[in-house]
Amino acid sequence: MSAILRQTGTFARISKSSFRSAARSSVRASNHNPLAVYRISAQQARGYAQDDGPKEPNKNKEKKDESKLTGKEDKEAPIKPAPGTENLYNGNTPLSRQQKNKPEESPRPDETPQANEGPKLDPEEMKLFNKMIDELREKILLPKAQMEIFDRAVEKIRKEGIPDEVRDHMEKLQDGPLTLWKAMTMAAHITEWDRKRHAEAKPGEKNADSHEHERKSGTDDGSSSGKKPDEGSSFMLFGRRFDPSTFISGLLVAMFLYYLGPGESSKEITFQEFRNAFFDKGLVEKLTVVSGGHRVRVHLYPEATKDMYPDSPAANPSFHYYFSIGSVEAFERRIDEAQNELGIPASERIPITYATPNDSWALFMYLLPTLLFIAPILYIARRGAAGGVQNNVFGMGKSRAKKFNHETDVKVKFKDVAGMDEAKQEIMEFVSFLKKPEQFQRLGAKIPRGAILSGPPGTGKTLLAKATAGESQVPFFSVSGSEFVEMFVGVGASRVRDLFAMARKSTPCIIFIDEIDAIGKARSKGGSFGGNDEREATLNQILTEMDGFNTSEQVVVLAGTNRADVLDKALLRPGRFDRHIAIDRPTMDGRKQIFLVHLGKIVTNEDMDFLSGRLAALTPGFAGADIANCCNEAALIAARHNADSVTMAHFEQAIERVIGGLEKKSLVLSPEEKKTVAYHEAGHAICGWFFKYADPLLKVSIIPRGQGALGYAQYLPAGDTYLMNVNQLMDRMAMTLGGRISEELHFDTVTSGASDDFNKVTRMATAMVTKWGMSKKLGPLHFEDDENKFHKPFAESTAQTIDAEVRRIVDEAYKQCYDLLAAKKKEIGLVAEELLSKEVLGRDDMVRLLGPRPFDENKDFAKYFGGGAGAPPPFPSETTDTPPEQPSPT
Numbered sequence: 001m002s003a004i005l006r007q008t009g010t011f012a013r014i015s016k017s018s019f020r021s022a023a024r025s026s027v028r029a030s031n032h033n034p035l036a037v038y039r040i041s042a043q044q045a046r047g048y049a050q051d052d053g054p055k056e057p058n059k060n061k062e063k064k065d066e067s068k069l070t071g072k073e074d075k076e077a078p079i080k081p082a083p084g085t086e087n088l089y090n091g092n093t094p095l096s097r098q099q100k101n102k103p104e105e106s107p108r109p110d111e112t113p114q115a116n117e118g119p120k121l122d123p124e125e126m127k128l129f130n131k132m133i134d135e136l137r138e139k140i141l142l143p144k145a146q147m148e149i150f151d152r153a154v155e156k157i158r159k160e161g162i163p164d165e166v167r168d169h170m171e172k173l174q175d176g177p178l179t180l181w182k183a184m185t186m187a188a189h190i191t192e193w194d195r196k197r198h199a200e201a202k203p204g205e206k207n208a209d210s211h212e213h214e215r216k217s218g219t220d221d222g223s224s225s226g227k228k229p230d231e232g233s234s235f236m237l238f239g240r241r242f243d244p245s246t247f248i249s250g251l252l253v254a255m256f257l258y259y260l261g262p263g264e265s266s267k268e269i270t271f272q273e274f275r276n277a278f279f280d281k282g283l284v285e286k287l288t289v290v291s292g293g294h295r296v297r298v299h300l301y302p303e304a305t306k307d308m309y310p311d312s313p314a315a316n317p318s319f320h321y322y323f324s325i326g327s328v329e330a331f332e333r334r335i336d337e338a339q340n341e342l343g344i345p346a347s348e349r350i351p352i353t354y355a356t357p358n359d360s361w362a363l364f365m366y367l368l369p370t371l372l373f374i375a376p377i378l379y380i381a382r383r384g385a386a387g388g389v390q391n392n393v394f395g396m397g398k399s400r401a402k403k404f405n406h407e408t409d410v411k412v413k414f415k416d417v418a419g420m421d422e423a424k425q426e427i428m429e430f431v432s433f434l435k436k437p438e439q440f441q442r443l444g445a446k447i448p449r450g451a452i453l454s455g456p457p458g459t460g461k462t463l464l465a466k467a468t469a470g471e472s473q474v475p476f477f478s479v480s481g482s483e484f485v486e487m488f489v490g491v492g493a494s495r496v497r498d499l500f501a502m503a504r505k506s507t508p509c510i511i512f513i514d515e516i517d518a519i520g521k522a523r524s525k526g527g528s529f530g531g532n533d534e535r536e537a538t539l540n541q542i543l544t545e546m547d548g549f550n551t552s553e554q555v556v557v558l559a560g561t562n563r564a565d566v567l568d569k570a571l572l573r574p575g576r577f578d579r580h581i582a583i584d585r586p587t588m589d590g591r592k593q594i595f596l597v598h599l600g601k602i603v604t605n606e607d608m609d610f611l612s613g614r615l616a617a618l619t620p621g622f623a624g625a626d627i628a629n630c631c632n633e634a635a636l637i638a639a640r641h642n643a644d645s646v647t648m649a650h651f652e653q654a655i656e657r658v659i660g661g662l663e664k665k666s667l668v669l670s671p672e673e674k675k676t677v678a679y680h681e682a683g684h685a686i687c688g689w690f691f692k693y694a695d696p697l698l699k700v701s702i703i704p705r706g707q708g709a710l711g712y713a714q715y716l717p718a719g720d721t722y723l724m725n726v727n728q729l730m731d732r733m734a735m736t737l738g739g740r741i742s743e744e745l746h747f748d749t750v751t752s753g754a755s756d757d758f759n760k761v762t763r764m765a766t767a768m769v770t771k772w773g774m775s776k777k778l779g780p781l782h783f784e785d786d787e788n789k790f791h792k793p794f795a796e797s798t799a800q801t802i803d804a805e806v807r808r809i810v811d812e813a814y815k816q817c818y819d820l821l822a823a824k825k826k827e828i829g830l831v832a833e834e835l836l837s838k839e840v841l842g843r844d845d846m847v848r849l850l851g852p853r854p855f856d857e858n859k860d861f862a863k864y865f866g867g868g869a870g871a872p873p874p875f876p877s878e879t880t881d882t883p884p885e886q887p888s889p890t
C-alpha cells in the first residue's frame with residue numbers, strides 16, 4: 001500500500017498487472033536504462049490488487065525491504081522519464097524517486113477498507129491522487145450539478161479509500177497519456193460509483209444531500225425509484241447513459257466525418273530522424289508496416305509529442321510520419337537492435353503491426369480524386385462505344401434530328417417548288433406510297449425505300465423533301481449528315497439507330513438526311529490514313545437500318561447531297577436508296593417559274609410575266625436559292641430607297657450585287673488606272689459586240705466591286721446551251737483576251753490586270769486539247785487530270801505536243817482578237833471614253849455608240865432586252881477583272 005501511483009503519469013500505474021510485474025522485477029538485476037520508466041515501473045504498483053488479497057501488499061513490502069537492503073532498488077526503478085515524455089503529464093517527477101524517498105507505511109486501523117471500498121490512501125498516495133483529480137478537472141468540463149456529484153465522490157474516495165470499481169477502470173486506462181476521452185470516462189466512472197453507492201444504501205442511510213444532488217443533476221436514471229440501471233449494455237458519460245448502439249453509430253459518424261475531413265497528411269522521414277526525434281525520446285506508441293512492407297507509419301503519443309514539439313503537425317492525430325524500409329526483416333532487426341540499445345525489456349517493446357484495412361482505405365482515399373476524374377471519361381467513352389438506343393449519356397447517342405409536324409410545321413407543298421418538274425414527278429410516287437400504300441402492295445410491288453436527291457447547292461433538294469412530307473401529310477425528320485459525326489466512335493451509329501427508332505414510332509413518316517456525303521462516302525479499301533472508323537460505322541448502321549425496314553413499314557428515307565459521285569455504292573443499290581433524282585440548276589424557264597414563286601411575296605407593280613422572264617434571262621446559272629436571295633435583296637434595296645414598290649431597277653441592282661458583290665465606292669483608282677480599266681473593259685465589250693459567237697454585252701462598269709474586281713462586264717448568254725463548238729470557244733477565248741490586247745493597242749505598256757483572263761483562256765485551250773478532242777495533232781484522246789500532279793498520264797512527247805497545241809490555240813485566239821480590235825480601235829476609244837465619263841454603260845448605250853449588233857439575237861433576248869435578231873453564245877454569264885497581282889520578287 002506504500003505506493004499507488006508511481007510513474008510519470010497519473011492514475012495509469014495502479015494496476016494489478018503492474019503490481020505483479022513489480023513483484024517480479026524487484027529481484028531482477030538492476031537496469032540503468034532511463035527509458036524503462038516509460039513503461040510500467042517495477043516499483044509502481046504496491047497495492048490495490050484485490051485478487052491478491054490483503055497480504056499481497058505486505059509481500060511486496062517485504063520484497064521491497066529486501067531490495068532496499070541489497071541497495072538495488074535505485075537501479076531497478078528507472079528514475080528518469082524517456083526523452084519527450086518529461087512533460088507528458090505536467091512534468092511529474094519520476095515516481096520511482098518519490099517512491100524511493102517515501103516512508104514505508106502500513107494501513108492505519110481506522111482506514112481499513114469497507115465493503116465496496118478500497119484501501120485508504122496514505123499521504124503520499126493522497127498527494128498523487130489529488131494531482132490526478134486536478135488534472136481530470138483541467139481536462140473535462142462537467143455541468144455544475146454533475147461536478148458536485150464528482151466532487152462528493154472524490155471526497156468519499158479520499159476519506160474511505162479507492163473502490164474496486166474505479167480502480168478497475170483506472171487499470172484499463174493505464175496505457176498511454178491521459179486523453180480527453182480517458183478523462184471523461186474516468187470522471188463518469190467516479191460519479192457512477194457514487195450514484196450506485198447511494199442507490200444501494202438503505203433508504204435511511206441515504207442522506208438528504210445526495211438526493212438533492214441527484215435532483216439537481218437531473219440525471220436520475222431510475223435507480224432511486226427502485227429501477228435497476230442496465231449496466232451491462234450501457235455506460236455513463238457526463239451523467240448521461242450511452243448504450244452501445246448509440247456509441248457505435250456515433251463512432252461511425254465520427255469516422256465518416258474523419259474521412260470526409262481534410263484527410264491524412266503525412267511526411268517522409270529517414271530512419272535516423274525517426275530514431276533521434278521520436279524513438280529515442282520515447283514518443284513512439286506503435287509502428288505499422290504499410291505499402292506492402294516498404295514503408296513504416298509511425299504512431300506517436302500525440303500529447304507528449306505536442307508538448308515536446310509544440311509547432312509540429314505531428315500532434316495532429318491524423319498526421320503520420322513515414323519512413324522507408326528495405327525489407328521487413330531488416331526493419332525488425334534494426335528496431336530490435338535499437339530497443340536493445342535502449343534496454344527496453346521484451347514486455348515493453350513497441351508494438352509493430354502490419355498493414356491494416358485502414359491502409360487500403362487510405363490508398364483508396366489517395367486514389368479517389370484520380371478515380372473521380374478518370375471514371376466519368378471512361379464511362380462516357382464506353383457508353384459511347386457501346387451504342388444502343390439507351391445510350392443517352394449526356395444525350396450523346398441521341399439523334400439530333402428535328403421533327404417537323406405535318407400539321408403545324410411542314411407547310412411546304414409541291415406548288416412552292418418550281419422549275420423541277422421531272423424531279424417532282426419522280427418523288428410524287430413516294431407521296432402516293434405514303435398516302436395509299438395498299439394500292440402498291442395489292443399488286444405485290446415493293447415500296448421504294450428511299451431516294452437520293454443530288455445537285456448543286458441551293459437547287460431545292462431540302463425544299464423538295466419537305467414538300468413531299470407536306471403533300472403526304474406525314475411527320476418529317478430532318479437531320480444533317482454531319483450531325484452524326486462525333487469525337488467518340490460509335491456515337492454516329494447510335495444516333496442513326498435512335499433516329500430510325502424514332503421514325504418507326506411515328507410511321508408513316510419521312511426521314512431527310514441532308515449532306516449525306518458527310519457519312520456516306522465510299523468506304524476505303526483499307527489502309528487509309530487516319531481513322532474513318534466512326535464514319536464507316538455510321539454508314540454501316542444506315543445500311544443496316546434501311547435493310548431492316550420491313551416492306552410494310554412506311555418510312556421513306558430521302559437524302560440530299562452535292563456529291564453523288566463520291567457516295568458508297570452500297571447506299572445506291574436497290575433496296576436502299578432505290579431512286580436517284582438529279583436536280584440541276586434551273587433552266588431559263590425553271591428560273592422564270594422560281595422567280596414567279598418568290599415574286600409572289602414581293603410588292604411590285606411590274607408586269608409579272610415580263611419581270612420574271614427578264615430576271616430569268618438576266619440570271620443564267622442561278623440556283624433556286626440565288627433567285628430567292630435576289631428577290632429578297634431587291635426588296636431590301638427598294639426599302640433602303642424608301643420606294644413604295646420594288647421596281648425593275650431594284651431587281652437589276654440586286655442581281656448585280658449577287659453576281660459581282662458589293663460596290664466598293666471607297667476604292668479610289670488613280671486617273672491612269674481608271675483609264676486603263678476603261679480601255680480594258682472596252683476591249684472586252686467590243687469583242688462581245690462584234691464576235692458572232694460571243695455573248696452580247698449587257699452591262700459594263702468601271703466601279704470596283706466585290707473581291708477586288710476593278711471592272712465589271714455582264715454578258716447575256718443566248719440561253720440554256722449545254723454544248724459548245726469550236727467556233728464558240730474560239731470567240732470566247734478571243735473575247736477574254738480583248739482586255740489585254742486593247743491595253744497593248746492604246747498604251748505604251750501593259751498591266752497585270754489580265755492575269756485572270758489568261759488563266760481562263762489557258763484552261764479553255766487545255767480542255768480543248770486534252771478532253772474535248774479539238775486538236776488534230778492529239779486526236780480524240782482524254783487525259784484525266786491528276787489532282788496531286790504526281791504523274792502525267794501521258795508520255796513526255798505527248799506533253800510537249802499538248803503544250804504546243806495549247807499555245808497554238810491561244811495564239812490563234814489572240815490573233816483573231818488582235819485583228820478585230822486593231823480594226824475597231826476607234827470604237828474602243830468611243831466606248832472607253834463614255835465609260836470614263838459615265839462609269840456604267842448599258843446595252844442601250846452600246847447600241848447608241850456602235851449601232852445594233854450585226855447578228856441575229858436570241859428570241860428571248862429580243863423579247864426582254866429589245867435587241868434585234870442574233871444568237872448570243874451559251875452559258876457564260878459574267879466576267880470580272882481581278883486586281884493586279886503583286887509582281888513577283890524576281
Ligand SMILES: Nc1ncnc2c1ncn2[C@@H]1O[C@H](COP(=O)(O)OP(=O)(O)OP(=O)(O)O)[C@@H](O)[C@H]1O
Nearest residue numbers: 416417418457458459460461462463594624625628
Ligand atoms: N425549285 C425551287 N423553287 C422554289 N424555291 C426554291 C427552289 N429551289 C430552291 N429554292 C429556294 O432556295 C432555298 C434553299 O433551298 P434548299 O435548301 O432546298 O437547297 P438545297 O438544294 O437543299 O441546298 P443544299 O444542297 O445546300 O442543302 C429554299 O428555301 C427556297 O427558298
